[in-house]
Amino acid sequence: MDIAYLIETVIKVVVVLLIFSALAGIGTYFERKVLAFMQRRLGPMYVGPFGLLQVAADGVKLFTKEDIIPSNVVPNIFKIAPVITAATAFMAAAAIPFLPQFTLFGYTVHPIVADINIGILYILGIMGVGLYGPLLGGMASANKFSLLSAARGAAVFISYEVVTGLSILAPIMMVGSLSLIDFNAYQAGGIGDWIIWSQPVAFILFWIAAFAETGRTPFHLIANDHEIIDGFGTEYSGMRWGLFFIGEYANMFFISFIIPLLFLGGYGDGSLLGALGLLAKMSFFFFFFLWTRAAWPDVRPDQLMWLCWKVLMPIAVINIVITGLVMMF
């Protein structure tokens, strides 16, 4: 491992961290604007032109707010929980190729931090670890509603982890690799090669599970709006609460990258057009997260479990069996 590789990796890590922290902030701006427009409101308007600097104002507020540790909490776990959420969200980004490789000043840059050959497994695993943020935060909070929300969140996460894994198994069998770069190469031949045409069921299942993984409406059970409080985040304030937020939005962005990379051809042949295509697809999936939040109600936890174990999981298994049979003969 030479020094140049090390420097390059560090730079890439910093760039990904900075870009997606900023994007998480801007994501909240887009969310407010899109929701507002869909509900015939204007959204943030006063800070900066069209309220664009609202993100900065929120950032200043979160950073300068008092960091309250309530008296009955388990302090160390309470303090570390938001870090887990944010850190795992960004760690998952290490195996995602955000753009095709390009040449900058005669130096070839691979916009992926580490092209490990178990990419998807790594991403799913790390995202699964992200569960510990809300779970530990809720359990350490000494607040019954936080605890309930954490329990609910854990149940949803674990159930949908199953659907995510099983739904993605069929495409993995077809591609024969776990690296997202190989997935992209498999679909590089154009729209006809996209995995969505051969695996539409897996695509739908993965998409549904993505909503549960990121805890977004209609599966927004982790911070239950019906309880009027913010679920596991009730006792948090200031930047610790902000870290939960950054984690959630960064997760949304990463999932929005992963879905097109897995099913919709990713960046295609690696040309500039392909790169823009990937960004466009990512934007659509991110927009869809906001869109559903404006349009759909939340489902009940028991309905969610019913949907997962009695509907989605059997379909995923059947999908795998059929894929296997087709590949065998």
Next chain:
Amino acid sequence: MHNEQFNNRNVSDNGYYLVDIEDYPTDNWGRFKRVIKRTFRGELFVGLWVVLREMIKFDIHTVQYPQEKMPIGPRYRAVHEMKRLWESGTERCIGCGLCEKICISNCIRMDTKIDENSRKEVTEYSINLGRCIFCGYCAEVCPELAIVHGGRYENASDQREHFVLFEDMLTPIDALKAGKQLEFEGFGAITPHEDERVKKTPLSY
């Protein structure tokens, strides 16, 4: 607007009807069929389309409050105003003290003196808005239509007792000259078309 539809309490002939609700399935096969039907009916996409349509139409209803304000009804009872006579521009108040007397929260205080033309003149006049309940009695009792309610409802203050004085409530003289003085239409004001309804007092009794 007519009241008949509200006075008629017989709901059966007002166009009400029972919504057609299917019976709940009792067996598992029925439940299964219901799930399939709901899954493929595409109602989720109807919801998506509705919100997207509103976003594209961009028909925003937000009132950006401090810059924009909703029009307020002419009968609204907010902070008081003192009117001037249209012809001469002098204040209408004759210092009769009826408003001070009738005010049920005792928040009007006034003082008068006889001026050099032996007319009564108001020297002090204040309304304690912290006590005023905006009942409108003062406007109703005033024989000269002098004190009325205006539309200025932003009377938040940093202390309980805050006052408006006679000079603050009085229509500015240049506003009167520009014809901008609005007559109050609320309780105690002259009703529209009053001239047509006035009858001569019969002199025969």
